[in-house]
Amino acid sequence: MTAALRATVAIVGAGASGAAVAWRLARAGIDVLCLEQGGWLDQARSPSRGHGWERALQTRFHPDPNIRRAKEDYPVAAEDTPIQPAAFNGVGGGTLRWGAHFPRLRPSDFRVRSLDGVADDWPVSYDELERWYDLNDEMTGVAGLAGDPGNPPRLAPRDPPLPLGEGGRRLASGFDALGWHWWPSDAAILTRPRPGRAPCNNCGPCGVGCVRGARASNDNTYWPAAIAAGARLVTGARVTRLATAEAGRRIGAIEFVDATGERRRVESEFVVLAANGMGTPRLLLASADAHHPRGLANGSGLVGRRLMHHPTAIVTGVFDARLDGHKGPFACALYSQEFYETDAARGCVRGVQLQMLRGSGPVATALGGYMRRIGWGRGHHREFARQFARTATLTVTAEDLPEEANRVTLDPVRVDAAGVPAPRLSYRLGVNSRRLLDFGIARASEALRAAGAVDVVVNPLSRQAGFHFLGTARMGEDPSSSVVGPDGRCHEVANLAIADGSVFVTSGAVNPTPTIQALALRMADAIAARLGREG
Amino acid sequence: MSPDMALMDAVLGTLLPGEGAWPSAGDLGLAAEVGAELGEDGAALLAALPAGFASLDADAREEALRAIEAARPAAFERLVAAAYTAYYVDARVRRVVEQETGYEDRPPQPLGYELEPFDEALLERQRARQPFWRRP
Numbered sequence: 001m002t003a004a005l006r007a008t009v010a011i012v013g014a015g016a017s018g019a020a021v022a023w024r025l026a027r028a029g030i031d032v033l034c035l036e037q038g039g040w041l042d043q044a045r046s047p048s049r050g051h052g053w054e055r056a057l058q059t060r061f062h063p064d065p066n067i068r069r070a071k072e073d074y075p076v077a078a079e080d081t082p083i084q085p086a087a088f089n090g091v092g093g094g095t096l097r098w099g100a101h102f103p104r105l106r107p108s109d110f111r112v113r114s115l116d117g118v119a120d121d122w123p124v125s126y127d128e129l130e131r132w133y134d135l136n137d138e139m140t141g142v143a144g145l146a147g148d149p150g151n152p153p154r155l156a157p158r159d160p161p162l163p164l165g166e167g168g169r170r171l172a173s174g175f176d177a178l179g180w181h182w183w184p185s186d187a188a189i190l191t192r193p194r195p196g197r198a199p200c201n202n203c204g205p206c207g208v209g210c211v212r213g214a215r216a217s218n219d220n221t222y223w224p225a226a227i228a229a230g231a232r233l234v235t236g237a238r239v240t241r242l243a244t245a246e247a248g249r250r251i252g253a254i255e256f257v258d259a260t261g262e263r264r265r266v267e268s269e270f271v272v273l274a275a276n277g278m279g280t281p282r283l284l285l286a287s288a289d290a291h292h293p294r295g296l297a298n299g300s301g302l303v304g305r306r307l308m309h310h311p312t313a314i315v316t317g318v319f320d321a322r323l324d325g326h327k328g329p330f331a332c333a334l335y336s337q338e339f340y341e342t343d344a345a346r347g348c349v350r351g352v353q354l355q356m357l358r359g360s361g362p363v364a365t366a367l368g369g370y371m372r373r374i375g376w377g378r379g380h381h382r383e384f385a386r387q388f389a390r391t392a393t394l395t396v397t398a399e400d401l402p403e404e405a406n407r408v409t410l411d412p413v414r415v416d417a418a419g420v421p422a423p424r425l426s427y428r429l430g431v432n433s434r435r436l437l438d439f440g441i442a443r444a445s446e447a448l449r450a451a452g453a454v455d456v457v458v459n460p461l462s463r464q465a466g467f468h469f470l471g472t473a474r475m476g477e478d479p480s481s482s483v484v485g486p487d488g489r490c491h492e493v494a495n496l497a498i499a500d501g502s503v504f505v506t507s508g509a510v511n512p513t514p515t516i517q518a519l520a521l522r523m524a525d526a527i528a529a530r531l532g533r534e535g
Numbered sequence: 536m537s538p539d540m541a542l543m544d545a546v547l548g549t550l551l552p553g554e555g556a557w558p559s560a561g562d563l564g565l566a567a568e569v570g571a572e573l574g575e576d577g578a579a580l581l582a583a584l585p586a587g588f589a590s591l592d593a594d595a596r597e598e599a600l601r602a603i604e605a606a607r608p609a610a611f612e613r614l615v616a617a618a619y620t621a622y623y624v625d626a627r628v629r630r631v632v633e634q635e636t637g638y639e640d641r642p643p644q645p646l647g648y649e650l651e652p653f654d655e656a657l658l659e660r661q662r663a664r665q666p667f668w669r670r671p
Contacts, residue, residue: 048644051624058620111671125671145653149664161653169657176660183661184653191650201647211644322637327648341669362623362632367616376550376615377597381557388636 002264007033007232009527010254010268012239012283014038015093016513017499017520018274019222020136024524026229028533033266035237035256038072038090040219046209053208054363061208063088063097063464072236074416076278077424078466083309085425086467087276091235092219094276094467094513099206099331100188100215101355101511102142104133104518106151108341109399109508116342116349118432119401122505123477123486124519126152132518139225140216140517141194143332144186150337151183159191162200167323167392168333171356174451180338180443185355187332188216188513196220205361206329215329235259238418241287242271242496248291250495257418270495270527274520277307277469277501281408282423284473297473297490302483304409304472306402308507311429312465313396313437314357315444316370317453322389325359333358336394339443340509348432350399352440353509354447357393365391371457394447395462396440398433399509402471406430429461436509437461468512473502488523499523540566542581545589549596550618556631563628565621572617576610583607 009025011018014036025032047056063086065073072089088097107126112119134155143159161184164172175182189206190199190213197213197220206215213220227233236259243265245252253265273280281304285295295303336354343351360369366384367373370393374383406427414422437460445456476482479491488497499520501512508515547569548561570577583603588596604611622628626640633640 046644048642050642051626051629053643055620055624058616106668107671108669115669115671145655145658147658147662149661149666149668151668152666163651163653164657172657181661181664181667183658200650201644202650203643203647205643324637326638326643362629362638363620366619366623373615373619376618377600378552378554378593380551381554385635388632389638 002262004253004265004267005033007031007266007268008531009270009272010035010266011272011274012254013093013274013276013279013500014091014218014223014233015274015276016095016218017516018272019092019218019226020517020520021272021274021499021524022231023139023222023226023229024521025528026226026231028528030528030531030533032226032231033268034231034233035239035254035266036091036233036235037238039235040091041096041209043209043213043217044211046211048203048205048208048211053205054361056208057205057364061097063467071417074420075414075422077411077414077422081425081427081466082429082461082463083311083427083466084464085278086464087278091223091233092217095217096209096219097207100329101331102140102186102188102514103335103510104151105508105510105515106340109506112350112506118349119506120476123475129518129522132521133514135521136514136517140188140221141190141197142186143189143191145184148183150181150340157186161185162187162189162191162329162332163202164333165324165328165358167325167358168356170319170323170451171392171394171447172334174447175336177450178447180336180447182334182336184334185332187329189329189332190214196224200329202328204326204328204330204358206331238416239283240418240420242283242296244289244291244296244493248289249493251493269531270497272497272499274499277472278408278423278425280498280500280502281472282410285410286420297483297492297496299492300480300483302474302481305404305407306471306474307406307408307425307427308400308402308470308504309427309466310468310507310509311398311400311433311437312462313441314370314393314459314462315396315441315448316391316393316457317448317451318387318455318457319390319392319452320454323359323392324389325392326361326389328358330358331355336447339440346435346439348435348439350401350432350436351509352399352436353397354394354440354444355397357395359389359391362388370459392448392451394444396437396444397509398436398440400433400507401430402474402506403430408472468501468507470501470504470507470512473498474505475503476505487526488519497523497527539570539581542584542589543570543577545596546581546600547618549593549600550615551622552593556634558627558631560618560622563622563625565618565625568621569614569617573613576613580607580610580614
């Protein structure tokens with residue numbers, strides 16, 4: 001067997017959190033090695049240069065790994081959930097495929113138990129996390145605008161906001177007419193140049209990669225800086241198991257299969273899991289041994305449990321004029337947090353965010369992208385002409401509460417290319433989440449009507465919205481009710497930490513990546529301090 | 536052209552018939568592409584068609600396809616998705632999309648679209664609002 005690779009800190013996963021940790025540790029002079037099952041995506045050759053970009057969204061850029069079935073993917077058993085998985089593997093992870101909407105959690109999101117009597121408080125506050133949010137914004141390159149009355153004051157984003165377009169202007173006027181909040185999106189998309197990255201040229205389909213490097217993905221933000229600082233990255237490396245040492249108290253080695261199919265090991269002083277809220281519990285459970293019979297770090301029994309998504313409803317308005325929604329980043333225009341906080345009168349707790357999506361291309365319009373598929377046969381073309389370029393959409397993102405029955409386990413039959421059991425998702429939409437979605441659908445419909453929509457079409461639960469996997473190795477002070485401590489280190493395995501969305505205590509109702517990365521940077525500084533280096 | 540290709544063209548022409556400037560999907564030579572996308576499902580759907588399908592009138596062809604859609608919804612949905620995709624990425628159809636809707640007949644890149652400045656005057660009402668985020 002080839003000799004083991006060695007590093008001071010080994011990271012599993014080169015996505016949003018792994019990239020941030022790698023950069024922060026390498027910058028502190030720590031020898032870092034990251035294993036990534038995918039490879040580099042050549043975004044300069046994005047399908048957006050050809051008419052086939054919409055076909056690419058349904059094939060090699062499809063968000064669902066069970067449909068995409070790329071060699072770097074692993075199968076996901078998803079029969080027992082109404083929300084199908086969306087995950088992308090490669091250097092940059094999900095940020096290669098994302099829409100780059102980049103909001104922060106609110107301070108109240110960290111104090112759910114204290115404020116609303118549900119779920120649990122986080123062992124970290126917004127104020128404590130703020131400086132890492134700021135650092136992450138600086139590394140990422142964020143367009144937006146300070147002064148949102150719905151969120152705490154913060155440093156002004158580096159770049160001015162993206163334009164709203166005609167659809168956004170109409171929606172803004174609708175929110176204004178109702179006296180409701182809206183604000184231009186925080187977007188991880190440049191509107192001004194930066195070394196090595198050109199500003200956005202408003203082309204639209206961010207999901208097939210950005211030829212200009214305007215849309216941040218961690219292969220064009222953290223990774224170049226991490227590698228320049230000395231971090232090593234091994235692509236095509238499929239991790240199969242974490243092997244313990246010292247009677248289970250430490251990780252002795254990471255076992256993986258390399259791009260040639262050879263089984264290899266990494267030995268390190270410290271291990272960081274950054275494989276997302278589905279992949280991380282999968283690895284912990286698949287690494288069960290005599291010292292950890294229920295899975296690594298799983299004395300609490302919570303590894304894989306409390307799975308939270310962001311259940312999403314989609315509400316689309318059809319207007320009687322061209323909105324040209326194909327112009328502009330599809331997911332970043334404006335949001336409303338008018339209904340973000342708990343209001344007991346709604347009959348449920350916590351809240352929703354309404355986020356604008358712009359229009360769809362011709363294929364997606366015909367296939368019903370945000371609406372219903374346009375019928376076939378005579379009349380198809382009339383209906384296409386009625387809808388195409390004339391729609392604006394609001395997604396309703398609900399805060400999902402943690403429930404132990406919603407979980408990631410190991411499938412007893414299916415395995416990946418290296419023989420590791422596939423994750424199995426078992427998830428039911430909670431009553432509170434359903435009520436939040438229904439409330440949000442009604443408000444989004446009102447907003448669209450106020451904006452001038454002549455027709456409103458509702459998808460009450462988007463099937464392909466499993467893009468956030470949160471809470472499956474939650475953080476907390478008490479080892480009996482949490483998997484990792486406030487600094488991300490596992491209670492039961494001294495040299496193992498978790499950097500991804502698994503550690504979320506609650507989900508908030510906004511896209512989680514800025515919070516995941518801020519927590520990852522904070523955790524990296526804690527590791528650096530333990531290793532005697534400054535973060 | 537093989538009988539299967541001719542039959543698939545008839546199916547495509549029923550799903551997306553010509554109308555005004557819009558060409559019929561059956562006249563664009565998409566049958567092989569759609570058939571390849573569907574694999575065995577495609578052959579099974581064609582085998583389920585009534586005899587003489589291609590020579591039926593439009594009402595009868597639609598009725599036949601609706602019967603298959605009801606009997607084999609999953610496979611039929613794949614057929615529709617493959618047909619719509621092949622149709623709307625076709626250069627000839629893209630030209631009609633531009634003509635009929637103004638959507639430019641070109642890929643998103645490299646030209647993109649103008650990145651107009653954000654108009655902060657739109658925020659006048661929002662800026663007048665007091666902070667309403669909840670302090671823990």
